[in-house]
Amino acid sequence: xxxxxxxxxxxxxxxxxxxxxxxxxxxxxxxxxxxxxxxxxxxxxxxxxxxxxxxxxxxxxxxxxxxxxxxxxxxxxxxxxxxxxxxxxxxxxxxxxxxxxxxxxxxxxxxxxxxxxxxxxxxxxxxxxxxxxxxxxxxxxxxxxxxxxxxxxxxxxxx
Amino acid sequence: xxxxxxxxxxxxxxxxxxxxxxxxxxxxxxxxxxxxxxxxxxxxxxxxxxxxxxxxxxxxxxxxxxxxxxxxxxxxxxxxxxxxxxxxxxxxxxxxxxxxxxxxxxxxxxxxxxxxxxxxxxxxxxxxxxxxxxxxxxxxxxxxxxxxxxxxxxxxxxxxxxxxxxxxxxxxxxxxxxxxxxxxxxxxxxxxxxxxxxxxxxxxxxxxxxxxxxxxxxxxxxxxxxxxxxxxxxxxxxxxxxxxxxxxxxxxxxxxxxxxxxxxxxxxxxxxxxxxxxxxxxxxxxxxxxxxxxxxxxxxxxxxxxxxxxxxxxxxxxxxxxxxxxxxxxxxxxxxxxxxxxxxxxxxxxxxxxxxxxxxxxxxxxxxxxxxxxxxxxxxxxxxxxxxxxxxxxxxxxxxxxxxxxxxxxxxxxxxxxxxxxxxxxxxxxxxxxxxxxxxxxxxxxxxxxxxxxxxxxxxxxxxxxxxxxxxxxxxxxxxxxxxxxxxxxxxxxxxxxxxxxxxxxxxxxxxxxxxxxxxxxxxxxxxxxxxxxxxxxxxxxxxxxxxxxxxxxxxxxxxxxxxxxxxxxxxxxxxxxxxxxxxxxxxxxxxxxxxxxxxxxxxxxxxxxxxxxxxxxxxxxxxxxxxxxxxxxxxxxxxxxxxxxxxxxxxxxxxxxxxxxxxxxxxxxxxxxxxxxxxxxxxxxxxxxxxxxxxxxxx
Numbered sequence: 001x002x003x004x005x006x007x008x009x010x011x012x013x014x015x016x017x018x019x020x021x022x023x024x025x026x027x028x029x030x031x032x033x034x035x036x037x038x039x040x041x042x043x044x045x046x047x048x049x050x051x052x053x054x055x056x057x058x059x060x061x062x063x064x065x066x067x068x069x070x071x072x073x074x075x076x077x078x079x080x081x082x083x084x085x086x087x088x089x090x091x092x093x094x095x096x097x098x099x100x101x102x103x104x105x106x107x108x109x110x111x112x113x114x115x116x117x118x119x120x121x122x123x124x125x126x127x128x129x130x131x132x133x134x135x136x137x138x139x140x141x142x143x144x145x146x147x148x149x150x151x152x153x154x155x156x157x158x159x
Numbered sequence: 160x161x162x163x164x165x166x167x168x169x170x171x172x173x174x175x176x177x178x179x180x181x182x183x184x185x186x187x188x189x190x191x192x193x194x195x196x197x198x199x200x201x202x203x204x205x206x207x208x209x210x211x212x213x214x215x216x217x218x219x220x221x222x223x224x225x226x227x228x229x230x231x232x233x234x235x236x237x238x239x240x241x242x243x244x245x246x247x248x249x250x251x252x253x254x255x256x257x258x259x260x261x262x263x264x265x266x267x268x269x270x271x272x273x274x275x276x277x278x279x280x281x282x283x284x285x286x287x288x289x290x291x292x293x294x295x296x297x298x299x300x301x302x303x304x305x306x307x308x309x310x311x312x313x314x315x316x317x318x319x320x321x322x323x324x325x326x327x328x329x330x331x332x333x334x335x336x337x338x339x340x341x342x343x344x345x346x347x348x349x350x351x352x353x354x355x356x357x358x359x360x361x362x363x364x365x366x367x368x369x370x371x372x373x374x375x376x377x378x379x380x381x382x383x384x385x386x387x388x389x390x391x392x393x394x395x396x397x398x399x400x401x402x403x404x405x406x407x408x409x410x411x412x413x414x415x416x417x418x419x420x421x422x423x424x425x426x427x428x429x430x431x432x433x434x435x436x437x438x439x440x441x442x443x444x445x446x447x448x449x450x451x452x453x454x455x456x457x458x459x460x461x462x463x464x465x466x467x468x469x470x471x472x473x474x475x476x477x478x479x480x481x482x483x484x485x486x487x488x489x490x491x492x493x494x495x496x497x498x499x500x501x502x503x504x505x506x507x508x509x510x511x512x513x514x515x516x517x518x519x520x521x522x523x524x525x526x527x528x529x530x531x532x533x534x535x536x537x538x539x540x541x542x543x544x545x546x547x548x549x550x551x552x553x554x555x556x557x558x559x560x561x562x563x564x565x566x567x568x569x570x571x572x573x574x575x576x577x578x579x580x581x582x583x584x585x586x587x588x589x590x591x592x593x594x595x596x597x598x599x600x601x602x603x604x605x606x607x608x609x610x611x612x613x614x615x616x617x618x619x620x621x622x623x624x625x626x627x628x629x630x631x632x633x634x635x636x637x638x639x640x641x642x643x644x645x646x647x648x649x650x651x652x653x654x655x656x657x658x659x660x661x662x663x664x665x666x667x668x669x670x671x672x673x674x675x676x677x678x679x680x681x682x683x684x685x686x687x688x689x690x691x692x693x694x695x696x697x698x699x700x701x702x703x704x705x706x707x708x709x710x711x712x713x714x715x716x717x718x719x720x721x722x723x724x725x726x727x728x729x730x731x732x733x734x735x736x737x738x739x740x741x742x743x744x745x746x747x748x749x750x751x752x753x754x755x756x757x758x759x760x761x762x763x764x765x766x767x768x769x770x771x772x773x774x775x776x777x778x779x780x781x782x783x784x785x786x787x788x789x790x791x792x793x794x795x796x797x798x799x800x801x802x803x804x805x806x807x808x809x810x811x812x813x814x815x816x817x818x819x820x821x822x823x824x825x826x827x828x829x830x831x832x833x834x835x836x837x838x839x840x841x842x843x844x845x846x847x848x849x850x851x852x853x854x855x856x857x858x859x
Contacts, residue, residue, distance in 0.1 A: 007216065012227055015216040019224065054213045126251070126327065127225060127358060131428075151221050155428065 023148035037067035041080035243597035243607035245675035249329040258811035258825030270732030271333035275836040278845040279411040280317040286333040286347030298344035311620035335613035337591030356388035369852025387424030405842035415441030455481035499544035571599040615653040640700035672719035684708035710740035730766040751797030759785035774815035800840040
């Protein structure tokens with residue numbers, strides 16, 4: 001019995017994204033200006049409804065206010081710190097990863113993701129589990145807190 | 160298994176002059192009977208929209224977040240909006256909040272089932288009618304293990320149980336599912352899925368007690384085993400006696416203990432495996448003729464490979480043993496009558512099953528799914544007296560394969576065609592094809608239609624039963640029948656062609672609903688034929704099973720859930736069923752075509768779920784079940800009695816004291832001191848008493 005009654009899937013996933021902002025360290029140059037927003041991007045059709053906006057409203061990380069941006073497709077990607085790639089977009093994953101190359105973006109997807117995406121939110125039975133690809137994190141220059149690693153399933157370690 | 164009671168003297172008994180015979184064989188025949196009620200439909204999307212606030216969620220640690228359950232908003236409706244069938248899903252939360260203590264009680268949560276309690280330990284459960292004695296048109300699986308008995312094609316609900324808190328969901332499909340599931344999936348499929356061991360980590364303990372539910376304890380512990388997860392559990396339940404309609408003690412108290420384990424692991428990111436097993440032992444107390452017992456166990460292993468693109472392979476093997484024993488009182492000898500000694504009917508059943516399934520995309524528009532299954536059963540029955548099966552021991556094998564193709568005709572339209580081909584030892588090859596079409600009018604609305612064939616293959620009851628008369632030494636020139644009732648080696652499968660259509664929708668953020676309609680055309684239904692009499696053979700026995708009934712049924716199943724307030728959800732379920740079963744032209748039936756049905760025409764359920772302040776929840780379910788017309792068994796003639804229509808009310812009040820502790824009080828059957836839900840009217844028909852119990856639950 002959890003402490004919390006069941007919640008909508010994307011409401012929960014939105015809260016996970018919010019948490020990631022706190023448990024991942026971006027390299028120094030990732031956020032340039034002092035008050036530049038910390039951007040959580042959503043690619044393609046947004047499955048969150050308004051729950052992601054609700055989660056980030058009034059929140060900041062390291063002095064950077066959180067903001068949500070939406071991108072219709074990979075060609076329209078702009079600077080963001082976290083990019084959520086919904087399951088429906090996974091078909092375009094190679095182009096997406098290509099366009100992110102060299103940028104320190106925490107990529108997050110859902111479902112059984114192929115390698116190369118940093119965090120996968122896996123729905124198992126009725127709960128969300130995390131799978132973290134350390135190799136992908138390293139390639140993107142991201143340092144992931146042990147607090148986040150501990151409950152997650154790790155792949156790509158040692159590469 | 161075998162209910163006592165409910166035995167109005169039938170013609171067999173009058174004829175034999177022995178008061179116990181008719182009752183004795185009916186003890187076998189009556190067990191699982193029928194009827195209905197309904198309860199709630201769980202594909203409630205709305206139900207989950209209002210729960211924890213975003214602010215609350217943001218306060219949780221990562222560990223806690225990973226323990227939060229995602230509701231049916233995502234799981235239920237979205238998936239159900241792709242399902243072209245009359246499916247309802249009972250969620251773990253529904254079960255918890257209902258206060259149910261056993262699987263049959265939890266099944267009252269499905270609007271599309273008929274659920275009637277016969278006595279303290281026996282239940283009659285069916286979908287779309289035919290909830291007669293020994294209802295036999297439902298397929299029930301627990302974690303992929305088929306649990307209907309080949310003895311008569313029905314489910315022994317006093318044997319089949321599991322810790323309810325371990326259930327992830329129960330999928331209830333009304334209508335045929337033979338294309339995927341094979342024989343017996345005629346009128347419905349119940350698929351009980353327990354949680355992965357990874358989702359039941361830590362300690363959980365629950366204890367309940369009251370007057371009717373004398374006690375129930377659940378204990379579970381889950382831990383990691385390297386990369387795998389393990390849980391072990393124990394459950395003990397002790398139910399008190401019901402009463403008879405004459406007001407006496409029904410002497411049907413019983414208790415059941417069970418324990419088991421489940422291990423889930425991952426061999427790789429794409430390969431998962433499960434190993435699980437259970438053991439149980441139960442006793443139905445009877446001071447007069449001795450205790451009846453049920454015991455058994457099973458072990459199951461499954462390996463699943465899920466590749467990218469949704470391709471998957473699975474291989475499953477299980478072994479299951481059940482043992483049942485039902486004592487019968489001695490029947491003293493008399494003139495012309497040998498009598499029968501006191502004895503126990505026992506049934507030993509061993510089942511081994513191997514199942515393989517593969518599903519893959521074929522081109523851009525088709526998904527092919529195919530599978531193979533082999534099931535071997537060894538069944539040994541023993542009773543030197545009143546009810547026999549010949550041969551007493553029987554080995555049977557079932558082979559089957561199926562192929563199904565889901566074709567995407569347009570973005571929102573798909574056509575699924577497929578068939579099962581199955582071979583059984585009694586009737587040979589059977590085919591169970593179906594065609595289903597799904598049209599998603601929008602992402603929130605689904606229209607579907609289907610035509611399917613399904614088969615109820617012969618059971619040992621149809622084929623091998625003998626109820627001996629014990630009559631001897633007829634004065635010449637007269638002859639006595641040697642048996643009252645016999646199976647028939649030429650018994651054919653019962654077949655169904657079902658025409659179905661339905662609509663399912665998530666309407667706005669508050670309302671979800673589904674409507675399913677069906678027209679079922681049955682052939683070769685089980686009938687009973689009297690033996691012709693002559694001047695010297697004067698008793699029309701034995702009654703023999705034949706396939707001389709046919710007919711049609713039609714009806715609808717409506718479910719709707721409405722989120723009145725953030726904290727208050729309402730649910731409505733309604734079923735309508737019309738049955739027109741008749742004797743084939745030129746044939747006869749000893750019961751006037753009344754022996755296969757015992758169903759209410761209508762049932763209604765209204766359920767309310769409230770989340771009150773300070774962790775208090777209040778749930779209530781009010782149901783109304785229409786009159787059931789029920790006959791007195793295959794040798795009882797064409798006489799029909801009724802189970803009166805009734806209102807039933809169950810309610811549960813719970814207080815979540817802390818994150819780990821919950822206290823609750825549950826009341827069942829609150830409107831009556833006692834009332835019958837099933838059975839032919841007689842002084843010994845059992846009535847279900849009011850039950851109130853308190854429960855304390857602790858878990859982390």
